[in-house]
Amino acid sequence: MTDHLEAHLHAAPMAAGPTGPLVGLRILDLTHALAGPFGTMYLADLGADVIKIEPPTGELVRFNGPFVRGDEARLYGSRYGARNRNKRSIVLDLTEAADRETFFELVETADGLLENQRAGVLDRLGVSYEACHARNPRFVYAAVRGFGDPRTGQSPYAPWPAFDPIAQAMGGVVASTGTDTDNVMRCGPAIGDTVPGLMAALGLVSAIHHAQRTGVGQFLDVAMVDAMMSISSESLTQWSYTGRAQAPSGNTVDGLSPFDIYRTADGHCAIAAPSPAMWERLCILIGRPDLLEDERTADIRVRIKHRDVVDGAIGGWAAAHSTAEVLNVLGGEVPVGPVYEPADWLNDPHVAAREMVVRVDHAHHRPTVQVNCPIRFTETPAGIYRSPATLNQHGEELRDELRTRVAESDPA
DSSP, X not given: OOOGGGGGGGSBOOOSSOOSTTTTOEEEEEOOTTHHHHHHHHHHHTXXXXXEEEOTTOOTTTTOSOOOTTOSSOSSOHHHHXXXXXXXXXXXXXXXXXXXXXXXXXXHHOSEEEEOOOTTHHXXXXXXXXXXXXXXXXXXXXXXXXXXXXXXXXXXXXXXXXXXXXXXXXXTTGGGSEEETTEEOOOSSOHHHXXXXXXXXXXXXHHHHHHXXXXXXXXXXXXXXXXXXXXXXHHHHHHHHHSOOOOOOTTSOTTOSSEEEEEOSSSEEEEEOOSHHHHHHHHHXXXXXXXXXXXXXXXXXXXXXXXXXXXXXXHHHHHTSOHHHHHHHHTTTSOEEXXXXXXXXXXXXXXXXXXXXXXXXXXXXXXXXEEOOOOOOSSSOOOOOSOOOXXXXXXXXXXXXXXXXXXXXXXX
């Protein structure tokens, strides 16, 4: 297994520069923590010029750890670094009139903005959607909030702060995750933040497309709770049809069998064979053709009722073999996949072929690795091309661009 200190030696290099389909767009980034930065990260990966606007103290998690061992400068920690690649950074104190004017000058050059402050925070600073629209009628303003923004629907919870667990809990994810109704759990990855961020990014580019056709910008928002309801929508559909919501079912899926995570001799594997053809092939490959005639396992209806028999047979076979042996027998024949940890990605041929792990260089500490953009294009490849920015790293550069713009527009 690859050691984390040497992971960069097994990773793909960064790209030389932005080449994605959003090259030519400029997005202002007033985000912090996870939801907003995750959305703007993908816009940057896709080629947009994303300008991270930070207060003099830096955004919320910039200086949070963990840090690379030996990093004495500590200009940004792992959380900031993982979500803010490919962006340029400028410091603006929006409580100061001069910096607000610089902000509005950037608005005049930009296509849109994404922020994830609590409702009303930027309004009170004087940089509301309405103020931005007045300076640039084509400007698109996107927001991620726990319960949305009053502009699109007045929620009684609008002033409430929210984080990932709250969104997952109220959005239906927790109720359908876990082993049973007495042991519910939030999903491990912070989908209550990342999914709303991605939806906001999609909404932003959609509204920019509209603005380019019509010349009219607009405001849009994504409520974190709404986004979680969206990805939990199958539970509502099931309840609407049957009166029974989707209940926690561990690693299996209600209505499918076999469809689970099974222990192997040295790890775990996911095995799923719900269709008749897949089930037949699985039974033959594991040496259990008798299961095809067993009245408890002959078709999916009875297999669901007798999961203990199905899982006992498959689990018993898997436990007697290593993960590699399971993959060797089932790979390409029935759906199967090993349970990976991040270190395993560095040794997987699929990950290598798709260049899904990238070496990210830093000026002040050793290289680290990040997951590459998963959206692939034949003509406009997206990817990681710029390390996370230090605080205000591009401040003077951006101010020079604004000064040049003013000079070029001056008829004198």
